[in-house]
Amino acid sequence: MKILALSGSLRAASINSAVLRVVRELAPASIEVRLFTTLGDLPLYNPDLESAPPPVAQLLRDEVASADALLIASPEYAHGVTGTIKNALDWLVAFEGFVNKPVAVLNATPRAHHADAALRETLITMSAKLIEAASIALPLPSANISEAELLAAPELVSLLGGVLTQIECAVNQSPAMKPYLDSSLYIDTQHPAIVAQAAKLAVGCADEEEIAKRCFEFVRDEIKHSWDYRMNPVTCTASEVLIHGTGYCYAKSHLLAALLRANGIPAGLCYQRLTIDGDQPPHCLHGLNAVYLQQYGWYRIDARGNKPGVNADFCPPLERLAFPITNPLEQDLPGIRAEPLPAVIRALTENQTVEQVYQNLPDIAVSDQ
Template sequence: MEEYLRASEVIDWHHPEIIELAKQIASGHETSRAIAKACFEWVRDEIRHSFDYQMNPVTCRASDVLKYKTGYCYAKSHLLAALLRANQIPAGFCYQRLSIDDKGAPYSLHGFNAIYLPEIGWYRVDARGNKDGVNAQFSPPQEQLAFKIQFPEEADFHAILSEPLQIVVEALQAQATWDDMLRYLPDLALESAKNYGLVTNNEYAPAS
């Protein structure tokens, strides 16, 4: 479980402002479950999704997401993981492959988190930000993510990674504006998912 608590260049939870915010959010909550919920709701509601609000710059590092108060889904998952880890709550990274326009191709990866809660184990949450048609909540053990699988070429990868996918990090670091990022959203063909640790065999697990 130690790997899900580590700080890194992207998940820089040792940053003073992240440590301070993590303490503020945790204040008044006594259980890891309550702290996790508070961290999730803060990132979901206080950090604006770059596309929804057409905000710049494109952020990647957790401290930058906090500094600029904006990020794509991946970046928001980086900040949530940092806040959780700063509170000594194990957090990992999960991905789906989704249709960009809900009509089929083209597709892109979508990033969110898994949180380890002692009473139930790993629990997946999606802090991308709610809007019409999106209603992600923290209500364990019931999972309520932002999106469901609709097409054969979509996938819900159940692997829980300790660090963000490198192709996601590289995509975020390569773009400066929200509209440039929209044109270059990271994607993985289903047959490539095994090479990135997203599946343990040739199958992927569709969402239920």
């Protein structure tokens, strides 16, 4: 896979250019990151030259056409994008090879949000396919940080490694998998805490299966089940679960889905309808996940949290769930959902304490499935 990297700064000591060079250094053998270093040679865009672009403009177009994705890092000048990057994009406005091109945007100066927003707006208007999960602001400790210092910062290396992973996944993903890779209100994959934790869990992993196992074990073992530990607050979104370190099974499944998606691994939500006490009604829903692994397809996992009598694990292709269905009154609800059931969201947002949630556990009628 080829990524074309564009820096919006012409400064020799540009931090944006340095970040792109570090990304190139971190890229695995399967990914080529090519820096386009002659943006400063582009003449101002002139529509009269559209049919016969100057050589450097034609070279830019050829590089864009041959790239699988673009990675742009640009500073902010006077609350706007730099003339360098805007002029380069102007030369691509009428170029068919740019349409639907996957593009990620790095912001090396988080306070420079005006240019970041403007650049995103321009790219979307130009019909680029913005890779939101790979478009992040970097928490750089200094504007004068060197490439060596960037490479020596584990958090930054993890984040930039995650950017490469997200770009690769965006290029390779099929339309059918898109809902299981998207960020949303409750599975907020793009939240900075989620992005950072997902990247941290992926460090040193050899493949997607190892990443998926690490994400599963982290949520199962490090995030406390709200009722087991009688632990408030009631959490719902993936980022809330991560920040507070606790959640009911449904909320933990939101976090696991977000961590997997942030690593470019398709993940969805599954539900079981279980009896609450013994072999008779009432029932409640239990939340778990399905992850798509290239070697096995969809594989269900349950990160609820183990305890005496509950021993869920990650051992594909065999399922080891927290609650195998053995009672004829219980059932696995069919389907893999990209988003949580409304009944689950109501239970987690309308109740203020874990005790209140337990008194109002979500359920759905069989006819509603």
